[in-house]
Amino acid sequence: MLAYYFKLAFNSLRKNLALSCLTIATIAIGIGASMSTYTIYHVMSGDPIPWKSSELFVPQIDSLGPTVRSKSGEPSDLLSYQDAIALQNARPALHQAAMYQIQLTVAPADPNQLPFAVSARASGAGFFSMFDTPFALGTYWSKADEQQRANVAVLAAGLADRLFHGENPLGKAITLNQRDYRIVGVLKPWNPSPRFYDLSGDALAQSDAVYIPFTTAIDHQMASIGHKFCAIMPDPAQGWQGLLSSNCAWLQYWVELPTAGDADNYRQFLQQYATDQQRAGRFGWPALTRLRNVREWLIYKHVIPDEIRAVMAVGFSFLLVCLINAIGLMLAKFNGRTSDLGVRRALGASKRDVVVQCLAESALVGLLSGVAGLALTLLAVAAERNVVSESLAKVIHVDLVLVLITLLLAEIATICAGLYPAWRASRIQPALQLKM
Known part of the structure; x- marks a missing residue:
């Protein structure tokens, strides 16, 4: 009919x-x-990562106090170096990684090519495990590389093609900021949209071209090209060490918590950590923490x-x-x-x-x-x-x-x-x- x-x-x-x-x-x-x-x-x-967005979280700790807090009264999106290291050493999460964005100058092996700058990321190895980054060749660096602050790197697909023209670059050297880094992995094309793991700038920005160990970047005193928030600026005479020992918030931090129970336990751990810091005299204000998963983080950051x-x-x-x-x-x-x-x-x-x-x-x-x-x-x-x-x-x-x-x-x-x-x-x- x-x-x-x-x-x-x-x-x-x-x-x-x-x-x-x-x-x-x-x-x-x-x-x-x-x-x-x-x-x-x-x-x-x-x-951007639907199969895992409920398991990935951003921990926030108010290390700056009420005078530097956002208008909403929320703690900083970023962590200080000493807080990031303390959370990392506590190891209450399946995977975790402190990270920050840097800029590196690449010197091509071909003398006919001029050096050029690329956006790079200093990160713990947990970055690749948490975010299921797809590898075309090799893998990410080992824990031994992180502990030894080794000069190793993972390249994005675009940069690998630009420098090696389809050849296998594993084990070869790439010159970054006048230092040679051994290539241990090459990613497949990967560009989550929005770039949820770093919303400090353009949420739709392209993924970074190079990834190096967080410990290596700290050891080489590589400055962040992202945001930095300080209640009291570190003493300039103390230089890099002054930044590391200050309460300045400048590091992104992510953790993977597979179950709701894990997330609840981590919230309690995070609040207890901040309370301990307050009791020790480091914070002169009530402990304030937050833990948001990917979806909550995108809403909180007003990505749209x-x-x-x-x-x-x-x-x-x-x-x-x-x-x-x-x-x-x-x-x-x-x-x-x-x-x-x-x-x-x-x-x-x-x-x-x-x-x-x-x-x-x-x-x-x-x-x-x-x-x-x-x-x-x-x-x-x-x-x-x-x-x-x-x-x-x-x-x-x-x-x-x-x-x-x-x-x-x-x-x-x-x-x-x-x-x-x-x-x-x-x-x-x-x-x-x-x-x-």
Whole structure:
């Protein structure tokens, strides 16, 4: 029966082609406007590590005091060096890693290539285990390398290709800041979006090109290129050691806690640690700690700006306006078929049959509108890449999920818009049409 209804719907679209095309175009424009704005939201709101996001946590300790706290009264996002080392030595988590972003100068082995700067990350080996970073070659450094502060490095895929042109670089040397580092691993292309493990800058920034042991970077006194918060600046005369012994918060820290019980135990451990520091006289304020998993961390850090939410609301509001116009167009279309529908009623069709017939036509309009709306969305996304930031332009795209959402939204929206016109069409009096 549905096949028959869709055949009638197709014939109806052909009979009044101009009105049909106008209805399809109206809905398609609304779909294109709403989905092009939703695409940006979709990219920024996705769970970057869904299989593990409930197991990865950021511990926060207030080492700065109420005068330096954020307006929300929350502790710093970062940890001091002595707090990070204390948590690391306590080892209450399955995996954990202190880290910070640095900048290194790469000197290519080819004398024809000039040195260039890259973004790098000093981190504990737990970084790779926690975040399931995919390796193309080799693996990350060993605990012995960390303890010995060895000059070893893991390269991102892009840098490895740039320097070694597809050759196996394992065991070879790379010169970073005028020091030779032995390459122990090469990652596959890996760029979680948003870059949840480091939200101190652009949440959509590319992943780092080089990774070296945290202990090695500390030993070489490599300065962070990220944020640094201090209640009292360290004595300049003390230099690097002064920073390490201060309460300045400048290190990111992540832990892996596989179960809810592990997370609860770690919260208690974290609060007890901060309380002990307060009792020892290091903190002159009540102990304040937090422990947030990946999803909670993304919400807390406002990864999705309010401007994007506002633009998306405008886009869907425009879709609503288009649907209201489509209701009027479908009313006009169904009213123009009163004689046909009246004859069907006179021949025994029920009001329900007329409603189903009209909704079948609405569904066909929705399908065509969805295809046209998808084309408009693709064009709008291509245009957006030219006006948004470079980091966002690199990750914004229309994937299969968005294609399905677009088609489904067009179908549901059009059927909903067709409900009232279909109901009105079912109220046609057969006798009045037969008299005509």
